[in-house]
Amino acid sequence: MTISLSATELENLDRRHVIHPHQRPDRQDRRVMVRGQGSTVWDAAGRDFLDALGGGIWVAQVGHGRTELAEAAKEQSLSLAHFTTFFEYTNDKAARLAGRLAALAPDHINRMYFTNSGSEGVDTAIKLARLYHHHRGESSRTWILARHYGYHGSSYGSGTATGIPDMQAAVGPNLPNVEKLMPPYAYRAEFYGGQDVTDFLIAELTATIERIGAENIAAMIGEPVLGGGGVIAPPADYWPRVREVLSKHGILLIADEVITAFGRTGAWFDSAQRGMQPDLIVTAKGLTSGYQPLGAVLMSDAIGETVPAIGGSFFHGHTYAGHPVACAVALANLDIIESEGLLDRSLKIGAGFRSGLAAAADLPTVGDVRVEGATVGIELVTDKATRESLPPDLALAVADELYYNHGILTRNYGATLVLSPPLVFTDEETARTSAALTEVLARVDIEGCRIAPC
Numbered sequence: 001m002t003i004s005l006s007a008t009e010l011e012n013l014d015r016r017h018v019i020h021p022h023q024r025p026d027r028q029d030r031r032v033m034v035r036g037q038g039s040t041v042w043d044a045a046g047r048d049f050l051d052a053l054g055g056g057i058w059v060a061q062v063g064h065g066r067t068e069l070a071e072a073a074k075e076q077s078l079s080l081a082h083f084t085t086f087f088e089y090t091n092d093k094a095a096r097l098a099g100r101l102a103a104l105a106p107d108h109i110n111r112m113y114f115t116n117s118g119s120e121g122v123d124t125a126i127k128l129a130r131l132y133h134h135h136r137g138e139s140s141r142t143w144i145l146a147r148h149y150g151y152h153g154s155s156y157g158s159g160t161a162t163g164i165p166d167m168q169a170a171v172g173p174n175l176p177n178v179e180k181l182m183p184p185y186a187y188r189a190e191f192y193g194g195q196d197v198t199d200f201l202i203a204e205l206t207a208t209i210e211r212i213g214a215e216n217i218a219a220m221i222g223e224p225v226l227g228g229g230g231v232i233a234p235p236a237d238y239w240p241r242v243r244e245v246l247s248k249h250g251i252l253l254i255a256d257e258v259i260t261a262f263g264r265t266g267a268w269f270d271s272a273q274r275g276m277q278p279d280l281i282v283t284a285k286g287l288t289s290g291y292q293p294l295g296a297v298l299m300s301d302a303i304g305e306t307v308p309a310i311g312g313s314f315f316h317g318h319t320y321a322g323h324p325v326a327c328a329v330a331l332a333n334l335d336i337i338e339s340e341g342l343l344d345r346s347l348k349i350g351a352g353f354r355s356g357l358a359a360a361a362d363l364p365t366v367g368d369v370r371v372e373g374a375t376v377g378i379e380l381v382t383d384k385a386t387r388e389s390l391p392p393d394l395a396l397a398v399a400d401e402l403y404y405n406h407g408i409l410t411r412n413y414g415a416t417l418v419l420s421p422p423l424v425f426t427d428e429e430t431a432r433t434s435a436a437l438t439e440v441l442a443r444v445d446i447e448g449c450r451i452a453p454c
């Protein structure tokens, strides 16, 4: 029997026993979420919140509380909760999900490796890239090109590829042979010394390949649209030109689509619409809308036919790879995304934010509003002309004000406020979020480093 605990008791338990990802020592408040339905979640005290963050972390594509996904998990748990996919074993749901993903992916991608998270997926992709070259007689190809501002996860491989120095501080040595390039961040024109963004970045990429030596580079990894970096979409010619340079030098391209895949930006795979033509695609979050921890690394036929086939077994594996319950939930989730037209809905949410935030864009602290389907980055500055970033703690205060005074969940990534609501977000919810943001942003008091009272 479960003994019911009050909100305060739950908060105390948590404070005493749980270490949170990215926990700040100066924050002792706790937000204990206990229930969700559609785009609304409730905390242990019974207060409701509009979830403009997708489960707080870019998930919940089909919304909270979906019976279809709960039923899929229940049915699969009763028929076969788990059996390994190591060696020759498999299960019906993993096989069916792999077939479904192959049908959705670009034509040259037909094989996948299942993981439990995005970080595992990125590590797997890095290993696959190195193994691919090794089996083809190019063992010197070990270097990985990544980008500043990129986010790829928290394990040693994915954490090193991440372009946020705090992720690598004091836990080294990190993964060797990882080189960071500049991101395509058009708003920060100062990064490129007056040059065209793509021209600058192609010159940097070419010079880096020359310096390290193409014969030593396995792959480049990048998010089609940088997510945690602040919802930064590249100029249209960036990925096609990067792809061209990489292909010329035999370097693989890994698209990290942990955020973007399965509708976040309006497509099954965002890399396809940006001309990336990746050799590997890493997915997670939206694959199950967060209802189960599951990811998939999708690989080109060239890699899929080379890695396990030549040079012995693929010595890589996770106990829960291809977990049948997670795969059953993913299948039901993809059904909903398709049958409810959530890819189109994602674009409509984006259009709603574009018009809803038009007035906010004119506020003195709003430097840039970036909308990519159902995800938004609002970059805050102290001065529109100099583009000096707002102190991150003041951006956090904006998110706190939205939480406490409007009951809306948003988040700051440094000086950028981010939205990533469920793809079932209604027009009314989009308008309400936009109006609340505009209201709070109008009260940012830079001098006083606070949000002015209403």
Ligand SMILES: Cc1ncc(COP(=O)(O)O)c(C=O)c1O
Residues within 6 Å of the ligand: 116, 117, 118, 119, 120, 122, 151, 152, 153, 154, 223, 227, 228, 256, 257, 258, 259, 284, 285
């Ligand atoms: C682009 C990207 N890649 C990888 C990851 C890591 O995924 P996970 O947290 O599931 O390990 C994330 C997480 O937010 C992400 O945004």
